Amino acid sequence: MCDLSAQVNVCNHVCDSWFVELSHILARLPVNTVLEFRVVCTSWRTYINSPSFISKHRNLYNKNHSKNSHLLIAESTRQLCLQRVTNDQILTTLAFLPPFSPDIIIPLIWEACNGLFLVSVHADQQGICLWIPFLRKSLILPPCPIVTPFLFAHYVIGFSPSCDEYKVLAFRIHTIIQGYEYEPAMAVYSLKNHLWTIKINPMNVDAWTSLRDPFSCDLYVYCGGIVYWFTKVDPEIIHAFDFNTEEFKNVPVPEPLKESKNLVLFTIGELLAVISLPCILVLEEHDVEYRWREWCSDSWIQNVFDILEEHYSFTPKVFFVEESNTFLIIGFWGRIQFYEISSKKLELLRNGDANFLFGGAYVETLALLTGNEGMIFEPFP
Template identity: 70%
Template sequence: MLINRNTHFLSGDAYMETLALLTETLPNNKIMNTSSTSSHFPFSDLPYDIITHILATLPVKTLAKFRAVCTSWRTYIDSPSFISKHRNLYNKEHSKNSHLLIEETYSPRRFCLQRVTNGQKLTTLVFLPSFSAHPIIPWIYGACNGLFLMRMNGIYLWNPFLRKSLILLPCPIVTPFQFTHYVIGFSTSYDDYKVLAYRLRTINNGNEYEPAMAVYSLRNHIWTIKINPVNVDAWTSLRAPFSRNKYVYCGWIVYWFPEGDTKIIHSFNFNNEEFNNVAVLEPLKECMSLVLFSIGELLAVMSSSSIWVMEKHDREYTWREWSSESWIKNVFDILEEQILEEEIPISPKVFFIEQSNTFLIIGFWGGIQFYEVTSQKLETLRNKDARFYFWGAYVDTLALITGTEGMMFTRFP
């Protein structure tokens, strides 16, 4: 991969800064002479695989700058294959111990995108301000793999790390006076972000539902109407208040409990674009309360005495007991206590951080706590004083690298 220096777009100082950044990423036994006056980049003699590996380990802000080096680099960084490689390689090392959340504040009225790091700090990444005398802020439907789905004068996908956004084409199932709901997900089979849109209209004096459903593909930039959609019960539970806080993402499937029922789990598969139901294990059906979360890529269910995970063997899904140790009751009691304290009975969001054997517990009104399993200690990062929405593991993505500058989003200084 030879890059002629005469074709680069950077000034001399920026050019040398780019070389210095690449130098820092090389293994210790690879020495680069950044003061070289050669007509080629000093690293041009490195194998192509090494160069691409180095690039895939850099954050998106750095790669956005590197797009200005030359046409070849811009084309490569913008390619779907590199975006996929970067998402898998970079985040494998950098997303383990931190999660993204959105805080809703009222003075001033705005949303703040926060990054919470395991047991240490809460960092503000970006805020979404209002734009008029009357507070108008985006409606946020959810997030997946670093992209947020929101509505503000249209349905948007937004990459907060690049400040890029994309307004989707009008959804074909949208009709006047019928609210359309949206869920974002990721298809691993097609390496594609997708948006599920659905609505239910009552007919026959409210005795029946007329459902409609469509799926948007970011790769193809089209909506596809799904004929004869099924599982209306699953849709109904998605329409319940605060349902966006109930999603649990495991790979290409999103799971949630029906409203007021923990004996069955609804799911939507973004690979085959189908709904499904998962039966809760028989011993857990007698429990009055269950907590749905994930352990790595596995769906997990917590009762007051045990945690079970769902695994796939061949083509069948089976439940396996993950733990029944005494500390589980401690975590469960913490969750139950938070539910009783809330003005609205909404379960806190739970994330299990495998690397530190820690539970991250986020209350709806802003409380952030960490429970360390080994020491069985509970630490409070902050008490509740604002409303939070919860989106899961931190993911730094190049998706929408060629999108429109997000004019409605402003980065903190």
């Protein structure tokens, strides 16, 4: 009996070790491959559908395979096309996004986070959804409580690392319509419970009151559970919304940049960064206070600054790929340039022949692989 019990324990240990190794392998595979493994057996399907594996895959796969590429959404024959840009400067079409309703010619992309795209589903922007291109489906969000047929909202999607949860921020600026005054309002949607919650946040109301430009969403920069943006209404403040605490914050602009006409925000790893000649500064938080420190000071920074100055009438999107020391710059009307630091060489990938509506890091996600009660999904061919 003892020998049999020992043998069972050994077998269980071997099975557990094998399954742990398998889980590490699965977490490093592309989404399409992982989905194929779900049909192997019930236990594999259950494990792949689990929140713990979905989080593990998000962290491991994208950390190891997606650093050197970015996604762009371009207008192509009056349709949105999802494309991948790699360091060898090749555009690869991944998916097409068809209109969600007959009254939409080109869907409006609000923002994206970790492979989830926030999209308007009607021309009047009364409904929004989360589009997951790698799963070929979308989740229709419940009606936002601060939106009416004549009161619109701005939307930002983000991820809260502290609770491993996706959220959508909706905020409405101060509005006067036909003599009636409507105060600013905000609400936060939680993907875990599929509900909107109206938030009371009397501080930093100017953070969203300043967003009067309909294209302000082009200036959002997301990193570390916080979304940052800059408006020319107040050139001395960078606004921020923390998806962990669900609160707005104000970050001071570095002193040399307070008079800048074209402040460009981007990320270096998990840090917010700006170019302040003759150096690049990154933002760090110390004891609830924000401090800027020098990240790099070299002659090539002047070259990058001069390139950005060429877009003085249009704030460009900037992405920095640390592994290849390359800047990807998306300028006016979709002009795409690469600047390689080591060779100090600037190359043009696309000269504005397409209207790029969005740029972001390439992320494959299994989020929304399964849904909760009350969720409505729309499949895509």
